[in-house]
Amino acid sequence: MKQLSLLSSCKSLRSLQQLQAHATKSSLDADPLFAGKLLLHCAVHISDAHDYAERLLLHSPNPNAFMYNAVIRGFSDSDSPRRSISTFSLMLRNLSSQIDSFTLAFSLKSAANLRCLRTGAQLHCQALLRGLETHIFVGTTLVSMYGECGRVEFARDVFDEIPEPNTVTWNALLTAFFRRGDVGGAERVFAAMPAKSPTSYNLMLGGYAKLGEFAIAGKVFDEMPLKDEVSWSTMILGLAQHGWYEEAFACFLRLRRVGTRPNEVSLTGVLSACAQAGALEFAKMVHCFVEKVGLIWITPVNNALMDTYSKCGSVDMARLVFERMPGKRSIVSWTTLIAGLAMQGHGEEALALFLEMEGSGVEPDATAFVALLYACTHAGLVEEGSEMFDKMSNLYRLDPEIEHYGCMVDLYGRAGQLARAYEFVIQMPIPPNDVIWRTLLGACSFHENVHLAEKARDKLSEIDPNNSGDRVLLSNIYAVAGKWRDAAAVRRSMAELKLRKSPGWSRIEVDKMVYMFVAGVRGDDATREAYEKLGEVMSRIRVEGGYVPEVVSVLHDVEEEEKEGAVAAHSEKLAVAFGMARSGGARRVRVVKNLRVCRDCHNVMKLISKVYELEIVLRDRSRFHCFKNGNCSCKDYW
Template sequence: MPSLSSSVPGPQTLAALVESAIAARSLRLGRAAHALVLRSLAPAVPVFLANHLVNMYAKLDHPTTAAALLSHHPAPSVVAWTALVAGCAQNGRFPDALRHFSRMLRAGVPPNDFTFPCAFKACAALRCAATGRQVHAAAVKAGLVADVFVGCSALDMYCKTGLKSDARKIFDEMPEKNIVAWNAVMTNAVLDAQPDEVVGAFVELRRLSDSYPNSITLCAFLNACAGARDSYFYAGAQLHGFIFRSGFESDVTIGNALIDFYGKCHQPHTARKVFDAILTRNDVSWCSMIVAYVQNGVEEEAFGVYSEARREGWYPTDFMVSSVLCTCAGLTGLDLGRSMHAVAIRSCIDTNVFVGSALVDMYGKCGSIRDAQQTFEDLPTRNLITWNALIGGYAQQGHAMMAVAAFDEMIQGGEVAPNYVTLVCVMSACSRGGFVDEGLEVFETMKERYGIEPHLEHYACVVDLLGRAGKEERAYEFIKQMPIRPSISVWGALLGACKMHGKMELGKIAAERLFELDPEDSGNHVLLSNMFASAGRWEEATEVRKEMKDVGIKKGPGCSWITWKNQVHVFQAKDTTHPRNAEIQAALARLEREMKAAGYTPDTNYALYDLEEEEKEGEVLRHSERLALAFGLIRIPPGIPIRITKNLRVCGDCHSALKFISRIVGREIIVRDNNRFHHFEDNRCSCGDYW
């Protein structure tokens, strides 16, 4: 029989057990291996095995236990100290990593070429340039700065802490520049939004270096071109040719980067070709293709890609679901969005902050602010995007008071700070709700309170805020005093306000500026023409229409659509092509009689100005949103809100009519035009007639 001592595992076997615990990321297995070490070898645990134990606890994110073991080590070596520093750095405990690095130096143990990269990584993550310089000095004294890995880590640290001149000096002085060093330069330039530096470094790499680009190099180049979009489209397309010639086209990571590049450069069809050519796709491939379609406004194709992924057996991830929710928001497809919410719940990712934020955004953009509120309240954690989605949803619905209240709650909570998007949402809500003083206060204090410089969007919000409140002259003076050149949105806000309040001469000035900035936009010409027509200035209105015809500008047709049982029904003004047209016309005639009995009078200023009065009444009564509404009343059962989307702004007469109809039929009617949502119920609209 074998002796009892022969069954005791040896140090090498125990070391293998400790390493297996690290590989399995199992603290329970690691503690069991530690107990076996103590039972088998204590008190004479070999030094190398003690180092293994320190490494295990550090890697499994138990630095306190690792440090305690190290303190009982009779003579801790550089291996044990490096294991502790590396474990802290790998698990994101960067202050602890630097603290243990400092203890190591005080203990008189010189760091090695594995220790210094971990310390540089901690300095970079903490954006601590002063400490990084000290670590660099220690590397110089140790004679290790010439080591390629130490040098690359120092280079990366200087880049991430904003010391570009030091980073360039390190790079220039490196005796050996391997591909890791070149990649560090390029990836950090991408993070700093410096595409020129990325392209220049790549050209320099190809001309002067023996190193050959790898997947990281090529992805960095493509990311830089994607960030710069049109400016670097041809550079990215040329790199695509290099990728094909160099045999990298089968690399899924590079394929995904190409999809992202073409998507951001408004080439979704080319992105699809790249996607179809990838032989072995991963979940990033599918998500990238979905996002490429979403970014280019082709949401139907985006949802088609998601459906294709599900058919091929891919499980919905948080990024995939949040991307698809963006398609639902773009399509204002509430039923589709609710289906995706159910998918998120079944996949146990509905409380993920990214999915939750996308859900809040989707419900807000689909006109269901109650669902947006409930989703927001149910989230265990919220980030800036979540708050922006909620405030933006309130703004689109015209709930100015609720938007301001949510903004105040966000500020008082102190967990997240607002960015420029937050302030655009708040100011937009104030504009749509008539909260002039509150909106101006946000604008006037944004730099002092939040450290945010005003963007063009903020200036446009101020013009809209003043213009809607009937202060067009003040808005014009504000534009003239802007420190930056007014944009299309700024002049467009002024023109819309002038149309609303009948300020003809000022409206002409705004329109002329818009014609200079965007001569092809038919909407500005139509708005100016209608402004003249509503004031009875027919000759000027006709002249604007004639100018449109002379330069070949065509007005796109207005249309409205309504979804029922997964089918979209589209209507244009005076449309008679729908299969149920007879029922629709009968329903409209009945509604017309009941509205007139309730006191409704058509406002013919919103009809074409070259028609007789009786014909004008017929025009406004057959606008596309009314046809869609009649269909909804015929097909959608009582109790279910009728949701209509229109590609143009709802005219004043239809707005008035829809309020009457909501009381007559006792239904909630929700209309999403190209500017905002209108919730009609019991002869009232959520906008308070201020839109």
């Protein structure tokens, strides 16, 4: 039958509909074999044709079990697994006697994707009613479903009833234990497995990596008889996600040495590590490798490259990757570059790129608007940001989410329009969360508004009473205002509740090695070298730059000399000093910091850039600062 052979060549819904129209003319559409194969191809092999497959089923005069199973299977792997369950319910009414192992297995897969224990249990009852609960296909999917729903004890019971579980069944049980975080249970299952496949080893590796147990994961990795692409990418991505950046770099280099070809996951994983650590030189090496082996065509890898270059302070390279991307740019590609420009404070360029994206026919989504509002926030484009916020709902019919409201509060707050920010929060159609109030509190701290800060702190006390950062901000505000008793009271409450401030750290890459510094932590050679160089630097900028410490925000009512000591060795100062000591005459250093840069460090960086004729690129929690010739790219707006 010619039309059946042509089905496999249909790659889009339009081409399939053309074939169907031709079959209708020749009355072939009435043939059950052709109708079933058509529906299966539509439901399973064409990603955007699930709705059409469902219509074909509903309009079929005599749908058989094969057709129902095809639609159930198609929806089980889609973004709408609930419709797989509704199709099962329809089959139960119309064709109950023909429900088989395929019907139940794909329906159970949908229940697992929904993580709906009630639906899964009802399907389990149907399997028991039909004597299919021990069928290897159904039993394995039952184990997976209970594991996804967090009921590992039920998964174990089902597993014990299966006469001859295969490797897939064992792996499903292994996954169930790891999903609940039961490492011991997973280890017992792995030890009991009669045959361990590469997938079994990868599941163990992924389970340990997800839990951050990299000492054990490393042992499993070393013991694996065969390391495939999944093994390497699991290790690299897991290390990157848990902040083990140097280990992720080492693992990637090891992958290259053994001759394994990295896949999309391992490349995006190592680039993520580069982005978080600010390792620009290592990122450039990865970029060269990607181009050398011909993987530059992969859109997610290009997006990861842009994100990495942006977060490493090289937005020009990010733009170059964007401009040279082969094929069509995705919405993620546009959004990544907009976000990169936003981090650098290039608000006008980000707005222009957004308009270019609209002109290209790519419709912005909610994430794109977050990046755009962020750009307006960090460039002080208050009215432009307000217009874009209105455009989001009025033109594109996108309902603002909490992130968009947070951007607007930040937009008004950074600009010093605190009353407008507070009014915006009060009028929000959804309840403001702790992030919204914390954003307002941060703006009050920067603009020294004690009255409004107390209001924000009262709200935060109701939502998140044990957050140490909120108390530190309020204490800062009291200290700046000279309210030492109030500042001391806040500090006492932190001590009573045993709350600790998150330590600030800064990282710098030197000769493709990443070093981390924490204020007040001494001991290794790198730290001693940093402190020694910092002492020399601070003395010189006092004499040649007129440096006066910014001690007004130091929290205690103590002598000025003690206050100066409290700000003298912040982690970003140590990182810059270390970079200067190891620079070998380089005229630029790059530093990544986990917290927002303080006023004193900001002033010091400006003076160092002027006195030493050094360019400093500093990425803090909020944005990039590029210090050059005594000025900062943020124009003191951060």
